[in-house]
Amino acid sequence: MNGSLHSSPNFVDIKLKRGPAGLGFNIVGGVDQQYVVNDSGIFVSKIKEDGAAAQDGRLEEGDKILMINGILLENQTHESVVNLFRTAGEDVELRVLKKPTRHMNGPTDSQPEHQPSMSSYLGILALLAGAVAILAIIYKRHN
Template sequence: MNGGVECLLSEEAIDLTRGPSGLGFNIVGGRDQQHISNDTGIFVSRIKENGAAALDGRLQEGDKILTVNGEELTDMLHQDAVDLFRTAGDHVSLKVQHRLMPQNGPSSHRGDGDPGGVPLAVILVPGLAITVAVVWAFLRYRQRL
């Protein structure tokens, strides 16, 4: 991949119901306004807070929208894609492509006693440092009395 970062792709069907603020996301891209070099796709640029997409939770910024109500967005002009979304109706079916970026380093394994995968040292080290500082300050204060 010429030194680039490889990523995994997954596709998902997402059904949204248009709300008071529409579908609740903005798009970029298209044949005339490529968002990614050599890719004429339509991408989610922003998820609007409390919009239909945000409330659903599956659509993410950066996702590539492949179809709207079964109509492919491949090689479509940006304005044509905008018009397609506007006229798609109240119930809109999307097929999207998520890009899953690989993690750096080894993947972690959450043990049975590990709350949420947070390493114990992340909790203990700052607590220990604060305790040492308080004890030192207390002893210095007592020496001055």
């Protein structure tokens, strides 16, 4: 990425006005607390009821926040991004990538799509081999 983000149907620019409870959402991720496999980005983990984000309605849990007030969040630690949000002022502009379909490392409200691992396949193969061996023994005893 060359530092600029081009518009795409998956990108949304959201302007929020900080309310009494802040911006009204929690974040996870960062280079030091990777939340999504092979992605050290910043993700929305929770939208707080009646907060600025909930009232706006466009930001959703699972969305990836790419920029805040023109600052790219790529390759930042979790704490440095939290500090950016704290010092962002009353009017905050976000560039968001809507709910990327990736596998989450941490807990989520909905279950991530399950991809069988090689050990799962080997376990099934071992079960089948055992069943074939038992059937072979039973067949030999009856003949």
